[in-house]
Amino acid sequence: MSRRARFNPPAIAALAAAGFLLAAGILMARYEDRLYSDQQIKSVNEQAHILAASVAGAVAFDDAKAAQEFVQALTVNPQLLAAGVYDDAGRRIAGFTRGNNALPEVPEGNGEIEAGRIEVAYPVTQNGNRLGMVFVRAAAEPAGRRIARYAGLILLVTMGALVIVVLSVSQSALSRRAGQLAAVNRRLQAEMAERARTEEALRQAHKMEAVGQLSGGIAHDFNNLIMIVKGNLRLLRKRLDPAPGQPVPYIAAAEEALDRAAALTQRILAFSRRQPLTPVPVRLSVLIEGMGQLLKHSVGDTVEIETRLHAQWWVRCDVNQMENVILNLAINARDAMPNGGKLTIETRDVHLAEAPGDIADFTPGDYVALTLRDTGMGMDEETRLRAVDPFFTTKPLGKGTGLGLSMTFGFVRQSGGYLAIDSAPGKGTKVALYMPRTEETSG
Amino acid sequence: MGRHKGRDLRAAVKTSIACGLAVLAVLMPAGAQPSLENPVKAAYLSKFAPFIEWPAGAFATPTAPLVICVAGADPLGANLDRAVQGQKTGEHPLTVRRLAEPEAAADCHILYTADPLVAGAALEAAAARPVLTVTDSGLPVQGMISFVRVGNNLRFDIDEARAQEARLVISSKLLALARTVRRSPR
Numbered sequence: 001m002s003r004r005a006r007f008n009p010p011a012i013a014a015l016a017a018a019g020f021l022l023a024a025g026i027l028m029a030r031y032e033d034r035l036y037s038d039q040q041i042k043s044v045n046e047q048a049h050i051l052a053a054s055v056a057g058a059v060a061f062d063d064a065k066a067a068q069e070f071v072q073a074l075t076v077n078p079q080l081l082a083a084g085v086y087d088d089a090g091r092r093i094a095g096f097t098r099g100n101n102a103l104p105e106v107p108e109g110n111g112e113i114e115a116g117r118i119e120v121a122y123p124v125t126q127n128g129n130r131l132g133m134v135f136v137r138a139a140a141e142p143a144g145r146r147i148a149r150y151a152g153l154i155l156l157v158t159m160g161a162l163v164i165v166v167l168s169v170s171q172s173a174l175s176r177r178a179g180q181l182a183a184v185n186r187r188l189q190a191e192m193a194e195r196a197r198t199e200e201a202l203r204q205a206h207k208m209e210a211v212g213q214l215s216g217g218i219a220h221d222f223n224n225l226i227m228i229v230k231g232n233l234r235l236l237r238k239r240l241d242p243a244p245g246q247p248v249p250y251i252a253a254a255e256e257a258l259d260r261a262a263a264l265t266q267r268i269l270a271f272s273r274r275q276p277l278t279p280v281p282v283r284l285s286v287l288i289e290g291m292g293q294l295l296k297h298s299v300g301d302t303v304e305i306e307t308r309l310h311a312q313w314w315v316r317c318d319v320n321q322m323e324n325v326i327l328n329l330a331i332n333a334r335d336a337m338p339n340g341g342k343l344t345i346e347t348r349d350v351h352l353a354e355a356p357g358d359i360a361d362f363t364p365g366d367y368v369a370l371t372l373r374d375t376g377m378g379m380d381e382e383t384r385l386r387a388v389d390p391f392f393t394t395k396p397l398g399k400g401t402g403l404g405l406s407m408t409f410g411f412v413r414q415s416g417g418y419l420a421i422d423s424a425p426g427k428g429t430k431v432a433l434y435m436p437r438t439e440e441t442s443g
Numbered sequence: 444m445g446r447h448k449g450r451d452l453r454a455a456v457k458t459s460i461a462c463g464l465a466v467l468a469v470l471m472p473a474g475a476q477p478s479l480e481n482p483v484k485a486a487y488l489s490k491f492a493p494f495i496e497w498p499a500g501a502f503a504t505p506t507a508p509l510v511i512c513v514a515g516a517d518p519l520g521a522n523l524d525r526a527v528q529g530q531k532t533g534e535h536p537l538t539v540r541r542l543a544e545p546e547a548a549a550d551c552h553i554l555y556t557a558d559p560l561v562a563g564a565a566l567e568a569a570a571a572r573p574v575l576t577v578t579d580s581g582l583p584v585q586g587m588i589s590f591v592r593v594g595n596n597l598r599f600d601i602d603e604a605r606a607q608e609a610r611l612v613i614s615s616k617l618l619a620l621a622r623t624v625r626r627s628p629r
Binding site: 054056057058060061062063066126127128129131 | 487490532533534596616
């Protein structure tokens with residue numbers, strides 16, 4: 001806006017320069033004109049001087065013919081309008097006129113340009129003796145012709161001034177345009193980056209969806225098969241068991257493995273948002289308060305827990321699964337801080353107008369934010385982006401299933417909430433759950 | 444008869460007087476002609492000076508008078524005195540001197556003579572002196588400048604060679620006006 005202000009310094013400077021150029025041109029032209037006029041006057045004076053010197057003898061000895069010859073010689077100069085020779089008695093003895101230029105009775109002239117003519121009277125002397133007078137009248141160059149003579153110069157100067165003005169104006173317009181273009185370009189770049197992030201989030205969401213559907217379907221069928229195997233094992237145990245209470249070792253091992261398989265399928269179902277949930281209204285602050293001892297126990301002595309439970313709003317979720325999720329995230333935090341550290345658990349009521357992080361299909365509204373922040377090793381960007389992928393883990397082989405965050409993600413999404421992970425190497429990790437607010441209460 | 448003779452004589456006298464008056468009346472304009480020529484000659488004599496350059500030493504002092512001498516019979520009379528009145532060339536006032544003896548011409552700056560009787564002696568005296576000699580035409584000897592009548596105008600011939608011998612320099616402006624100029628052979 002300020003660029004379009006009325007006072008444009010370069011334009012003003014250019015106008016000033018152009019004005020100065022014009023003024024200088026006019027001054028120069030006037031000076032030249034003055035010089036030329038002076039030269040004209042001088043030239044006429046010289047003519048009169050020469051005539052006076054030439055006719056001295058003719059005037060002294062009253063030789064009109066000789067005087068006329070000298071006067072006649074002047075007619076070759078077209079600028080001269082009239083010339084006359086007068087003797088010491090004031091009688092005119094010779095002269096010529098051009099056009100209707102009458103010679104004066106008394107030779108007088110002030111040697112100045114007056115009414116477009118110059119008149120000069122000059123005494124005829126010989127050795128200090130005044131013998132008579134000569135008179136010369138010449139046409140001064142008319143003002144129009146003089147101006148025409150400087151018209152070229154004036155035109156050039158004016159053109160120069162114009163060029164300066166036009167160049168500076170277009171220059172400032174150009175720089176303004178360049179500034180606008182740069183701003184537009186920056187906005188475009190930002191939009192492109194935003195779009196790339198959104199696309200990436202969408203792609204990730206689609207991937208999760210696909211993987212979830214596939215693994216969910218398999219897990220579901222697999223779970224049914226496990227149930228069949230389990231039922232048959234129970235029947236087998238009844239048949240084979242001679243004394244009830246004495247477990248058959250092979251069957252017990254098989255049943256144990258089946259339990260583990262069932263737990264695994266449960267997790268996969270959780271990730272694929274297919275686990276049976278019984279959501280009820282709950283206040284997360286209260287929930288976490290009740291988990292105090294459990295959390296302390298789980299993270300151990302080396303990790304300090306700080307809770308800031310500000311949230312008052314109610315959310316709707318499966319309480320058991322939510323406790324599982326919080327426990328899971330606390331254990332993840334502990335694993336990220338092998339040498340100890342601090343885990344901060346925070347709840348806040350927030351109104352979100354836009355997605356907190358790379359989230360596709362976000363719905364603005366009121367949310368309760370549950371945040372777990374650790375002071376651990378953090379993750380690089382690649383790891384952070386893949387953190388919720390099922391079976392992706394950075395833990396040593398056999399230590400983790402790679403389903404912890406996947407499950408959390410599935411559960412939060414199935415409950416209508418969002419999961420956002422913020423981390424950088426050495427800066428710790430922040431995991432935030434945004435659960436939609438509900439107007440219901442537990443009564 | 445006698446009476447008749449007396450009356451005839453008176454008539455004759457009367458007639459002759461009338462005729463004489465008539466002749467006088469006719470002659471008067473003719474007589475005015477020379478009286479116009481002499482003032483012009485006098486004026487010319489006074490105007491030659493500015494066009495002539497005398498050698499150094501011709502004047503005793505820078506303000507010494509320039510002497511115009513008239514040798515012999517003087518036809519100009521008071522005309523010359525009037526023409527010279529108050530005139531100067533450079534710092535030199537013009538004066539007129541009428542010579543009793545033509546030999547005194549050596550001290551003049553301009554010598555004029557119209558008298559055939561003294562002209563030879565006067566020019567002789569002025570010869571080899573820086574004296575501008577002016578004569579009327581028709582004399583047995585000619586000065587450096589001699590007046591001639593051309594139609595109704597008074598002109599002059601110039602003998603530049605003689606002037607150079609006398610170490611006088613005549614301005615080209617004056618030479619340009621002369622009817623004829625005799626130049627020295629180079």
